[in-house]
Amino acid sequence: MVAEKSGKYEESELYRIRHSAAHVMAQAVMEMFPGEAKIAIGPPIEDGFYYDFDLPRPLTPEDLEVIEGRMREIIAGDHQYQREVLSADEAREFFADQPYKIELIEGLEEGGTDEYGESIEGPVEISVFTHDTFTDLCRGPHVEDTSNINPDAVRLLNVAGAYWRGDEQRPMLQRIYGTAWNTADELEQYLWRLEEARRRDHRRLGRELDLYSVSEGVGPGLILWHPKGGMVRKIVEDYCRAEHLEAGYEFVYSPHIGKANLWEKSGHLDWYQEGMFAPLEIEGQQYYLKPMNCPFHVEIYKSRTRSYRDLPLRYAEWGTVYRYERSGVLHGLLRVRGFTQDDAHHFCRPDQMPEEIDMALQFSLDILRAFGFENFYAYLSTRNPEKFAGTPEEWEAPTEALRASLERAKLPYQIDEGQAVFYGPKIDLKLKDSLNREWQLSTIQFDFILPERLDMTYVGEDGKEHRPYMIHRALVGSMERFMGALIEHHAGSFPVWLSPVQAILIPIADRHIEYANKVSDQLKKAGLRIEVDERSERMNAKIRDAQLQKVPYMLIVGDREVENGAVAVRLRSGEDLGALSVSDFLNRAAEDIQSQK
């Protein structure tokens, strides 16, 4: 079942409002730079709209305020949107001083691309929409009248650079992003959502919770895990390792560098060199930092003769890889230059392939669910016609095999045309977090190229040599990116089983420290991760700090608790559970940990 691209938004009133607001904005910008503003395109997007301009100078935040103010005036003028159909020649004449529009008109006339650069079939009718003094090449739809736009529900957000037609060889334009809603209240809610996303930003929480840092001294895109973040990561890894063992994987380890010749044979230097760090020279030999683990796992496979009886083999490794990413794309934990994949390779006979794909897919879903993620979207990436090994015919069966597995799993999926890796098609799993943002984590890749390039064989029942199939898969993807997703999904309030500090003991006065340490020892023996706040601070201050660190349980101990062998339990939700005996608290904690909530 292929997920339908939702046609609903495109047909909605909000879509028309945003599209119309983009036109109003373009009018305001053209008035700001009479005769000098060149307009490109301005479509509605999720949650808002943008418009691209070629202007004589960079826009400032103050300009945005002026533009926004002028937009309100235009809106208040109650101008109708009027559609008119033009011939290509008429349109060219009308937009004679707008080179970007001229280019768009060519696209419409010849067919191939529409006014947003999306591909279309055949030539289409050329229409323009006019409101007040502004006319734009546009297929619509628009609202009837600018009075349908609520001036109190429009906000310009920021300016950014954007290449004309998304092509880095072409001019860089200035893009103004804006948002528009039905009501001021909806706008407020949207702005609140943006603010909430900022509060949850893993880069901010990473610092506040002392999870990780990136040091200028070390280098961009290279992550330093601090003890707290390291603890969370270790728990994630330990859990995954145990699950892998149970699922029939074996663990391997491989080095960080390998000879140039290895990467030549694997095809990485042909297909992927621009993503690799420059080679190191050692005793006249070139070595490369590994961008992937697969060639090493293949070498392990090839270290002896394999029988059909040995298959499938499943090698798993938390392998740290290095990939060159252009400086402008680095982003916290989500786009880095060094990261650790929870990588594994299945080597199997052709007849085992469907089962191996099914297993990898199911395992992936199980693991992600364990960490609190529920909403998955699958993407099937097909052959990139510009960048693929083998022949198009060879790609057909593997692509079908992946598709069949998705059907069996009853996962809704979309096709990502041409997004495959050079060595085969893949399934990617993306998930939505608690703020409805999409994250790509899992990938399951069919590979029929490397086994041949690296000459892998097994001896079949017939005593002859056969070529195995290979699956590359990473479940959480990269530990770094997954940690980023985990931090943001839980807004830093990790479930108890993942919290680096599960409980903090808060002695009310110095005389309670001894008892706090005694309880701490007891809890540590039971396997909990505990801290004691021995600072000479007020209890209130200690609670505040523990709250800010998002510690699941705050255990307050004063005279009453010492006397009764108890702890007064406060949850980070603010809920006060009152005094519990140490063993009752342990039961409560064990339950919470067990449920992984």
Place this chain on the structure above:
RNA sequence: GCCGACGUAGCUCAAUGGCAGAGCAACCGCCUUGUAAGUGGUAGGUUACGGGUUCGACUCCCGUCGUCGGCUCCA
């Protein structure tokens, strides 16, 4: 990589050409505390780095590095 903004104490931010500051954190005390910040003091700086203009630069100019928002890219 590209366009734009930015870089001042561990963090958040002041100082716009004339003595580099505050709050929090840290450290040393005092207070001994009952569910989100008790209180006094001390220390902390090559203002990212390198050059230039100037009597004088955190401030103006150039370059480099880095961060942020996008674009492009993303095995």
